[in-house]
Amino acid sequence: MIVGTPREIKDGEYRVALVPAGVEQLRKAGHEVLIERSAGTGTGISDEQCGEAGAEIVETAEEVYRRADMIVKVKEPLPQEYPLIRPGQIVFTYFHFAASEELTRAMIKSGAVCVAYETVELPDGSLPLLAPMSEVAGRMAVQQGAKHLERPMQGRGILLGGVPGVAPAHVVILGGGVVGSNAARVAAGMGADVTVLDINLERLRYLDDVMSRNVTTLYSNVYTIREKLKEADLLIGAVLVRGARAPVLVTRDMLKLMKPGAVIVDVAVDQGGCVETIHPTTHSDPTYVVEGVVHYAVANMPGAVPVTSTYALTNETLPYVLQLANDGYPRAVLSNPALEAGLSIVEGRVVMGAIAEQYGLPRTPVEEVLRR
Secondary structure, three states, X not given: OEEEEOXXXXXXXXXXXXXXXXXXXXXXXXXXXXXXXXXXXXXXXXXXXXXXXXXXXXOOHHHHHHHOOEEXXXXXXXXXXXXXXXXXXXXXXXXXXXXXXXHHHHHHHHOOEEEEHHHOOOOOOOOOOOXXXXXXXXXXXXXXXXXXXXXXXXXXXXXXXXXXXXXXXXXXXXXXXXXXXXXXXXXXXXXXXEEEEEOOHHHHXXXXXXXXXXXXXXXXXXXXXXXHHHHOOEEEEOOOOOOOOOOOOEOHHHHOOOOOOOEEEEHHHHHOOOEOOOOOXXXXXXXXXXXXXXXXXXXXXXXXXXXXXXXXXXXXXXXXXXXXXXXXXXXXXXXXXXXXXHEEEEOOEXXXXXXXXXXXXXXXXXXXXXXX
8 A cells, every 4th residue: 555644734733644663664564655745844854764764755745645545644634635635545634523514525525535533442432543642732731821821921920830928820621531631730730729620420530539639620510610710710621522523611601700811722622612712723823812811722732742742643543554554444444443433434425423413414324334
């Protein structure tokens, strides 16, 4: 199989989907690897390193898409990439279809086989390809929140951990999963007063057991969220519903309960966001203000730390890339339920139920598209 990796073109995106070690393993398995020139530069990986590992360096994304049987990316295709994707071509990347009907319909039209990193799921319910970036995003959410609480960034002018004689900031985290627990750990380590809300009592019990004493866990409901918004200096949205749009937990009216200059970092923006007033921003223009509250909604936060993020991601994705390349589609999917869970759109047919339901599209049973 010919595996191709184009350079990422999303604003502020410096990650790359294949590193030299991955190229080497694919070549040893008998596959060709195409990498667009300068694809790894933002991560500190040179074309020479990729070439030495066995990749062919090509000059344009158009050539990568034209020749490759499988495209391995980090972020979802952007509109200028839509026409390059071919019928039957496997595209393996973060799609986050729930956040974009335009992307969903474009991939249906393309006829490609779309396998989404974020919905690959193991038997225990964990999401192995989402987890490493959720870890990064959760930790970064606190860093960015602390930065944007500074007065020059339009924040309240409060130090997250306070100082002796002055109270620390109140950090409220909606969701106690991978993002939320990593955010809580970092915020608590910085000395903030942290509250984590979730609807899973078993998860709350676990967090209560492992977190430091400045982390409080609360069962999440509308009343509790409203009450905690009044205290919050920093609100972190860390809600996830696999493959579906994030539920809106904070309405525009609820923002009026927050302090002027408070900050929201909605990590769930990739899946539509859990704050009604949230919309995606970029690393070059990361914030805007609604009702006096600073909104930070960069949809590819881990792209700002590409060395950490690239290696954390490719450690997890490479085994799946190898299986897809070795076995092809659909045999790889039939033999691996985790990959089957990642199937979203297959040759013009939507197989992910949450996507079909959200956009009112017909859903094709996955068994039907795999029957060849």
